[in-house]
Amino acid sequence: EDKVVxxxxxxxxxxxxxxxxxxxxxxxxxxxxxxxxxxxxxPTFLFMLTSSGIEKKSGRLSSILDKKELFSILNITATQTxxxxxxxxxxxxxxxxxxxxTGTSLTVIP
Amino acid sequence: xxxxTQTPRYLIKTxxxxxxxxxxxxxxxxxxxxxxxxxxxxxxxxxxxxxxxQRNKGNFPGRFSGRQFSNSRSEMNVSTLELGDSALYLxxxxxxxxxxxxxxxxxxTVL
Numbered sequence: 001e002d003k004v005v006x007x008x009x010x011x012x013x014x015x016x017x018x019x020x021x022x023x024x025x026x027x028x029x030x031x032x033x034x035x036x037x038x039x040x041x042x043p044t045f046l047f048m049l050t051s052s053g054i055e056k057k058s059g060r061l062s063s064i065l066d067k068k069e070l071f072s073i074l075n076i077t078a079t080q081t082x083x084x085x086x087x088x089x090x091x092x093x094x095x096x097x098x099x100x101x102t103g104t105s106l107t108v109i110p
Numbered sequence: 111x112x113x114x115t116q117t118p119r120y121l122i123k124t125x126x127x128x129x130x131x132x133x134x135x136x137x138x139x140x141x142x143x144x145x146x147x148x149x150x151x152x153x154x155x156x157x158x159x160x161x162x163x164q165r166n167k168g169n170f171p172g173r174f175s176g177r178q179f180s181n182s183r184s185e186m187n188v189s190t191l192e193l194g195d196s197a198l199y200l201x202x203x204x205x206x207x208x209x210x211x212x213x214x215x216x217x218x219t220v221l
Contacts, residue, residue: 034208034209043210043212088153090210100152102151
């Protein structure tokens with residue numbers, strides 16, 4: 001059965017901390033892995049990763065994919081209260097289907 | 111450029127009723143997919159439409175159905191509502207190729 005597992009399920013950190021969110025997957029016919037941020041309602045796109053070992057970076061956020069070990073990490077450095085959200089990992093396969101993890105709920109305390 | 115628009119945003123129904131949710135994708139996006147989000151289950155894939163054809167379907171009972179019109183707008187219908195159908199229903203559109211753009215969702219409460 002195709003699945004995506006995220007860990008931890010939730011975490012609470014203080015402003016300025018660095019966090020690492022994990023996403024492992026078992027999805028046949030892998031095409032890409034995507035990260036989304038969901039603050040209130042609509043998830044918003046962060047990164048799409050297709051190749052192993054190539055880091056994608058946007059400001060304080062970065063992500064990398066390991067297609068051999070079937071996982072990805074999302075790093076957030078110097079966290080801010082505005083980073084508080086649910087972070088979703090999704091895998092897209094060649095059958096045009098998405099598989100989402102249950103998400104990691106991040107709370108950043110001032 | 112308008113985003114993905116979902117209506118209604120909130121609705122309350124009672125068990126046994128049926129509901130129809132609407133989604134207008136970003137102009138030019140031909141793929142529309144639907145997801146159910148609940149606290150314990152995360153995002154569960156319902157179905158995906160591309161050019162009016164259902165291309166993929168998730169593991170939901172037949173009470174959940176959908177369709178896509180020629181202008182790419184999509185509707186999903188849930189018949190004979192159950193308490194467990196209470197959830198946030200998210201619609202997403204894409205050009206194809208992997209990046210989904212989500213709407214704000216329709217929050218359904220079944221009493």
